[in-house]
Amino acid sequence: MRELPDCYERRYEVFFSSTYEDLKDIRKSLMEETAKIGNLASGMEFFPRGARDVDLIEARIRSADVFVLLVGARYGSKVKQQDAHFIDLEYDIAMRLNKPILVYLLNAEEYRAARESLSEGDPERNYDTQLKAFRERVHELADGTGRIVGTFSLRGDHNALLKEFDQDLDGVISALPSGGWVRGKAYDDLRSRVALERSVSANHFFVKFISEFNKFNVLSDRTEQQTELKTSIAKFFLEQYLGEMIERGFHKFFFESGSSVAYLSQEFIKLLREKAWLSGKLGKLELHTNNILSYIDFTLTERIQIELFPYGPPEKKYGATFGPLTSLTELRPPLKPRPLTAAARSQVNRVTEWIAGQYRKQGLIFMTASGLERSPQSPFYGPHVGSYYNMLFKRALLAAKCPTVILLDEKKVLDSPFRKGICYPPCDHNKKGTVDWGFLCKNSPLAIALGCASEARCVEVESVLTEMGFSAIEKQSSPQGISAIIASNKPFARIWGLR
Numbered sequence: 001m002r003e004l005p006d007c008y009e010r011r012y013e014v015f016f017s018s019t020y021e022d023l024k025d026i027r028k029s030l031m032e033e034t035a036k037i038g039n040l041a042s043g044m045e046f047f048p049r050g051a052r053d054v055d056l057i058e059a060r061i062r063s064a065d066v067f068v069l070l071v072g073a074r075y076g077s078k079v080k081q082q083d084a085h086f087i088d089l090e091y092d093i094a095m096r097l098n099k100p101i102l103v104y105l106l107n108a109e110e111y112r113a114a115r116e117s118l119s120e121g122d123p124e125r126n127y128d129t130q131l132k133a134f135r136e137r138v139h140e141l142a143d144g145t146g147r148i149v150g151t152f153s154l155r156g157d158h159n160a161l162l163k164e165f166d167q168d169l170d171g172v173i174s175a176l177p178s179g180g181w182v183r184g185k186a187y188d189d190l191r192s193r194v195a196l197e198r199s200v201s202a203n204h205f206f207v208k209f210i211s212e213f214n215k216f217n218v219l220s221d222r223t224e225q226q227t228e229l230k231t232s233i234a235k236f237f238l239e240q241y242l243g244e245m246i247e248r249g250f251h252k253f254f255f256e257s258g259s260s261v262a263y264l265s266q267e268f269i270k271l272l273r274e275k276a277w278l279s280g281k282l283g284k285l286e287l288h289t290n291n292i293l294s295y296i297d298f299t300l301t302e303r304i305q306i307e308l309f310p311y312g313p314p315e316k317k318y319g320a321t322f323g324p325l326t327s328l329t330e331l332r333p334p335l336k337p338r339p340l341t342a343a344a345r346s347q348v349n350r351v352t353e354w355i356a357g358q359y360r361k362q363g364l365i366f367m368t369a370s371g372l373e374r375s376p377q378s379p380f381y382g383p384h385v386g387s388y389y390n391m392l393f394k395r396a397l398l399a400a401k402c403p404t405v406i407l408l409d410e411k412k413v414l415d416s417p418f419r420k421g422i423c424y425p426p427c428d429h430n431k432k433g434t435v436d437w438g439f440l441c442k443n444s445p446l447a448i449a450l451g452c453a454s455e456a457r458c459v460e461v462e463s464v465l466t467e468m469g470f471s472a473i474e475k476q477s478s479p480q481g482i483s484a485i486i487a488s489n490k491p492f493a494r495i496w497g498l499r
Contacts, residue, residue: 010180018070067094073114229451236484252363257320351396371416382437391424
């Protein structure tokens with residue numbers, strides 16, 4: 001989880017649902033872990049003494065950002081005057097309110113043993129069928145439900161579950177479009193606009209524009225994270241290759257959405273301004289982007305023109321434009337591989353055709369991803385993202401098979417596996433497929449540019465990329481210990497004449 005650097009960092013409320021007596025220790029551990037990583041734990045133990053009112057329960061779940069359900073070997077108490085148990089009620093409320101849900105089930109072996117050991121007079125024996133059906137209901141997740149299911153053990157310590165919970169919660173929170181809480185000071189700052197200079201805060205248009213930028217919450221957060229890594233990646237790649245690319249006739253550049261690409265476009269502009277010999281080349285450049293930050297940065301720069309593609313309003317999470325792709329019905333993250341719908345396939349093919357026509361010759365695409373599933377055995381092998389429309393657009397970029405540089409960082413390669421119910425995969429898992437990651441790594445001109453904060457992590461990253469087929473590796477280390485790496489596969493290396 002991210003640290004909380006200042007009063008503007010959000011804290012998220014997590015509601016815990018479970019039977020109590022049998023799971024109180026593990027429930028307490030998860031609540032304490034929630035607090036340790038900077039968030040707020042909520043549950044019925046914090047209600048006023050004796051209060052179990054259904055309206056109060058719904059109000060607390062409604063105010064929460066994430067719902068966590070622990071299912072052990074007991075069904076628990078029933079709701080008064082209702083044919084439902086509290087864990088049923090709370091789970092159904094969370095489903096109806098469309099809350100992100102993390103479910104952890106007692107493993108099957110311990111569940112069976114605990115149910116078989118119930119005494120003859122235990123009322124729980126009356127609920128064998130109902131509890132079994134409830135466990136099956138929360139475990140059988142249809143595609144796109146946005147839920148995550150794990151298992152836990154009551155034997156030994158809880159470290160394995162705490163680690164899994166920490167990762168799951170981090171993934172869910174990073175995908176939230178809104179919500180959370182901030183300190184009172186941050187709220188006061190936003191209301192009074194003290195963060196703006198007086199001349200800006202008095203200008204209606206500036207305030208409107210800044211307000212719109214603030215809505216790109218994920219993009220805004222990520223532009224403030226790992227700035228040194230992102231800057232080092234951008235500088236190293238452009239200083240090595242921008243001049244050579246332009247001299248060789250490459251004059252078309254696409255800047256895809258994402259904070260890493262925004263940093264690269266910023267360094268791209270700086271180099272164009274600083275290098276006098278490039279001034280005569282500006283009129284020949286053809287630039288496109290679907291990144292709102294890159295678009296505005298270029299637009300405000302004298303003599304450098306850029307066009308939005310696909311054209312349309314930027315979506316509110318990442319500040320990216322996806323044009324006609326947003327006319328498609330948005331699907332939730334998959335729990336197993338699924339093909340595109342016919343309508344999605346048609347729209348993606350149109351974008352692919354345009355990209356291929358523009359960038360396959362004398363063109364270069366800069367893109368990024370939320371993470372990289374590194375296991376070839378995974379059905380979600382390859383890059384992944386946190387948005388359905390972003391997935392479709394990245395799929396179109398990769399399917400075009402144009403020279404492409406993917407900007408990442410060490411964590412996205414080493415610590416960001418695909419998470420079912422949270423991530424979207426742009427690639428297929430089909431060895432014959434044209435958008436299969438393994439196929440692309442061998443046959444499409446790809447390079448990965450990334451930064452590492454230590455030499456040890458750098459060695460790990462190199463090993464992973466080499467296994468994927470990125471054999472031409474160049475590095476540069478900074479005085480601060482940051483290593484910038486460019487790893488190219490054979491098709492990309494042939495284009496640029498890399499060793």
